[in-house]
Amino acid sequence: xxxxxxxxxxxxxxxxxxxxxxxxxxxxxxxxxxxxxxxxxxxxxxxxxxxxxxxxxxxxxxxxxxxxxxxxxxxxxxxxxxxxxxxxxxxxxxxxxxxxxxxxxxxxxxxxxxxxxxxxxxxxxxxxxxxxxxxxxxxxxxxxxxxxxxxxxxxxxxxxxxxxxxxxx
Numbered sequence: 001x002x003x004x005x006x007x008x009x010x011x012x013x014x015x016x017x018x019x020x021x022x023x024x025x026x027x028x029x030x031x032x033x034x035x036x037x038x039x040x041x042x043x044x045x046x047x048x049x050x051x052x053x054x055x056x057x058x059x060x061x062x063x064x065x066x067x068x069x070x071x072x073x074x075x076x077x078x079x080x081x082x083x084x085x086x087x088x089x090x091x092x093x094x095x096x097x098x099x100x101x102x103x104x105x106x107x108x109x110x111x112x113x114x115x116x117x118x119x120x121x122x123x124x125x126x127x128x129x130x131x132x133x134x135x136x137x138x139x140x141x142x143x144x145x146x147x148x149x150x151x152x153x154x155x156x157x158x159x160x161x162x163x164x165x166x167x168x169x
Contacts, residue, residue, distance in 0.1 A: 015067040022060035025053050036060060075143050082139060082159045089166045090126065092120055127167045136160050 021028065028036075030049075037044035040062075044052055081097035140160050144153035 007083065013167060015064060015071060016063040022057050022064060025057040027058065027060065029102070062105065078139055078143060079156050079159070082156060082163065085131075086159050086163050086166070089123075089163060092123055093166050096120055111139055124167070131163065133164075136164065 033056040036059040037052045040055045040059045141154040
């Protein structure tokens with residue numbers, strides 16, 4: 001859990017740094033500009049300082065765009081994982097506790113009820129230990145900061161609320 005939040009923060013910081021460098025490319029050292037420009041134009045050593053700065057800025061913008069796409073993919077991944085987590089926790093904590101209720105009022109078949117009561121009790125006891133409030137808050141904050149769609153961030157928020165509700169039930 002700490003790896004996810006550390007990675008997402010690291011990528012977010014790297015994105016911000018790339019944007020800052022692209023906006024202030026003239027403040028970079030000549031060596032940094034040369035190195036960045038060489039990724040765009042192989043003959044960057046022969047270019048003028050102004051042209052090299054433009055190439056460096058272009059490369060920084062490419063790197064920032066790539067980092068932005070990575071952040072979007074991380075956000076989608078986190079949303080999908082939270083959804084899967086919610087569905088699995090819901091299945092075990094709601095439907096397996098009372099097998100006569102089942103899904104949609106239909107009783108669950110016996111072969112689907114492989115979880116025994118001890119397993120379910122252990123799951124409900126350990127969930128709050130692994131899914132702490134700070135972790136869930138970081139998930140919601142990360143998804144709301146990285147998405148341009150408020151629908152996506154509210155979807156993640158709703159899923160996190162549902163997971164919390166299942167943990168306290």
